[in-house]
Amino acid sequence: MLVRIARCPFSMLVVLLAAGLQAADEKPSPSSAAKPAKNAPPPAASKRVPPAPPLDWKAGAAAAKITPDTLMWMAGYAARKQPAEGTLQELYAKALALEDEAGQRVVIVTLDLIGVLVTLRESVEKQVQEQYQLPPSALVLNASHTHCGPEYRERSGREEEARNYHAFLATTLVRLVGEALADLRPARLTYSHARAGFAMNRRRNYALPPEDVNANKAPNPDGPVDHDVPVLCVLDAEGNQRAVLFGYACHNTTLGFYQFCGDYAGWAQEYLQADHPGLTAMFVMGCGADQNPYPRREVELAQRHGRTLATAVEAALFANPRPLHGTLRSALEYVDLPWADATKEKRRYPVQVLRLGHDVTLVTLASEVVVDYSLRLKRELARPPALVWVAGYTNGYFGYIPSERVLAEGGYESPAYAPGIEALIVGKALELHRQWNASAGKSGGADTANE
Numbered sequence: 089m090l091v092r093i094a095r096c097p098f099s100m101l102v103v104l105l106a107a108g109l110q111a112a113d114e115k116p117s118p119s120s121a122a123k124p125a126k127n128a129p130p131p132a133a134s135k136r137v138p139p140a141p142p143l144d145w146k147a148g149a150a151a152a153k154i155t156p157d158t159l160m161w162m163a164g165y166a167a168r169k170q171p172a173e174g175t176l177q178e179l180y181a182k183a184l185a186l187e188d189e190a191g192q193r194v195v196i197v198t199l200d201l202i203g204v205l206v207t208l209r210e211s212v213e214k215q216v217q218e219q220y221q222l223p224p225s226a227l228v229l230n231a232s233h234t235h236c237g238p239e240y241r242e243r244s245g246r247e248e249e250a251r252n253y254h255a256f257l258a259t260t261l262v263r264l265v266g267e268a269l270a271d272l273r274p275a276r277l278t279y280s281h282a283r284a285g286f287a288m289n290r291r292r293n294y295a296l297p298p299e300d301v302n303a304n305k306a307p308n309p310d311g312p313v314d315h316d317v318p319v320l321c322v323l324d325a326e327g328n329q330r331a332v333l334f335g336y337a338c339h340n341t342t343l344g345f346y347q348f349c350g351d352y353a354g355w356a357q358e359y360l361q362a363d364h365p366g367l368t369a370m371f372v373m374g375c376g377a378d379q380n381p382y383p384r385r386e387v388e389l390a391q392r393h394g395r396t397l398a399t400a401v402e403a404a405l406f407a408n409p410r411p412l413h414g415t416l417r418s419a420l421e422y423v424d425l426p427w428a429d430a431t432k433e434k435r436r437y438p439v440q441v442l443r444l445g446h447d448v449t450l451v452t453l454a455s456e457v458v459v460d461y462s463l464r465l466k467r468e469l470a471r472p473p474a475l476v477w478v479a480g481y482t483n484g485y486f487g488y489i490p491s492e493r494v495l496a497e498g499g500y501e502s503p504a505y506a507p508g509i510e511a512l513i514v515g516k517a518l519e520l521h522r523q524w525n526a527s528a529g530k531s532g533g534a535d536t537a538n539e
Contacts, residue, residue, distance in 0.1 A: 279444070280407055289308045453480050
């Protein structure tokens, strides 16, 4: 064999050696035969599957159309001289019911309306307490403040249509709360937030000297704003999004025509539901009394702002949402706001504070609250990892609620309340929050029932 190899040409020798090496490579060795393939999955016994997050909540959602069946007079602009001419976009009421492992419940209702009249709140509150044993503190009624909804306050010559719509609305909301409670199913909750920048302070800049070219012009691009977009997401057992509750602090005044629609907030909800079939999207109005959407006055702009807000919600859902665990707590009390004219009867003003799990505190304030309240409460209530969400236009609607800054400056958003109303409102919210902390400390850190 060696003689034959020696007599082979060099080129043939190379071929023979290569063939021998290839054969050696292809022949498995005893040690290599027992090794698994490089990309083969590990044996089943060695796999580590993270446990699914606990389904420690129950949630239910319901929605109902509340667009008037008749062409009612519209709310929001005193200059209007005629009733509505039609409907561009349907108006909705939506309810989200939440229940913790201890059986404590909260129902949050959102409305595509100018506001929640005190009489509406009182009627719905009484009926849901009687029918569903839901305490007043656990019921939230928030209006988007669209200026393209019906006027259901009684006005001279239009009393009957206002009464009829008010009755229809109360009946619908009570039914809606019941449907949301009946829909309670195991769920997970997450919280996150993003930002949207189309809101701008609509007051003039009082800090400018009188001779400045912009001294008496609005809006004020340097004025205080709250661009936060808080998002509460409800997930089912498979991780599908069932509902999102999201907020923003800005007037729904892109439009001022004679057709019913939800303005930018209506389109934001519509876009989210179209992009996520089966989702219930709910908008919560923040402290936007001195905030307007800019630019405005065209339907396309309202749709654009709605898409901007919907995109912010999507961003919040994408950016590391925080799972919520713990229990529900709720408290509702009233403060009396004095007028500058001491002979006038004080305004009875509701302040509501809810805790969603261990991390999220939701403060709701009535009527048209300027942005200073949101910014201040976020500063004063925030305790890491606490997250603070402040809503206006909730549980009552009766005009503007100025801060001390706005009260001193005067202007459109500053009715003649006596100085000190900001301290009364913020003080009540802080008081309710402190009571919770004290009761939690006495019970070893456990949350207590609705108050």
